[in-house]
Amino acid sequence: MIVWTEQAYGTGVPEIDAQHRELFDRVNAVVGMSENGHDVQELERTLDYLARYVVEHFVFEEAWMAEHNCPGQEANTAGHTRFVSRLTSFQHRFPHEGETSDYQGELSRFLTRWLSNHVEVIDVQNMKQPATA
Numbered sequence: 001m002i003v004w005t006e007q008a009y010g011t012g013v014p015e016i017d018a019q020h021r022e023l024f025d026r027v028n029a030v031v032g033m034s035e036n037g038h039d040v041q042e043l044e045r046t047l048d049y050l051a052r053y054v055v056e057h058f059v060f061e062e063a064w065m066a067e068h069n070c071p072g073q074e075a076n077t078a079g080h081t082r083f084v085s086r087l088t089s090f091q092h093r094f095p096h097e098g099e100t101s102d103y104q105g106e107l108s109r110f111l112t113r114w115l116s117n118h119v120e121v122i123d124v125q126n127m128k129q130p131a132t133a
């Protein structure tokens with residue numbers, strides 16, 4: 001479970017912050033379903049829903065950073081590409097392993113760590129506008 005806070009994760013860009021909050025909610029939904037032994041088909045649908053939403057967010061964010069000449073765009077895009085490929089591999093494994101607690105634990109740890117780390121270290125650093133005196 002990850003909690004969005006302005007202090008740790010605020011970028012100063014309202015649309016991006018709203019998308020990040022939505023992503024946090026969707027990751028938490030996957031984690032919550034894993035922990036509570038939810039219906040496995042519902043877990044798979046929730047994971048697929050997260051995967052679609054994250055791509056929309058990445059497209060929006062990459063365009064925003066390009067438009068605003070943000071530093072670190074390559075690191076951001078590379079991080080997104082790696083995340084999508086890891087997530088795709090989790091989706092491919094789902095039919096065989098999705099109901100195991102090993103898989104669900106690994107998926108939950110990956111999602112929460114990646115999202116909190118990427119937003120805090122890459123997104124915030126690249127987008128936060130320097131305060132003008």
Ligand SMILES: [Fe+2]
Nearest residue numbers: 020061119123
């Ligand atoms: Fe982001």
Ligand SMILES: [Fe+2]
Nearest residue numbers: 061076122123
């Ligand atoms: Fe990003």
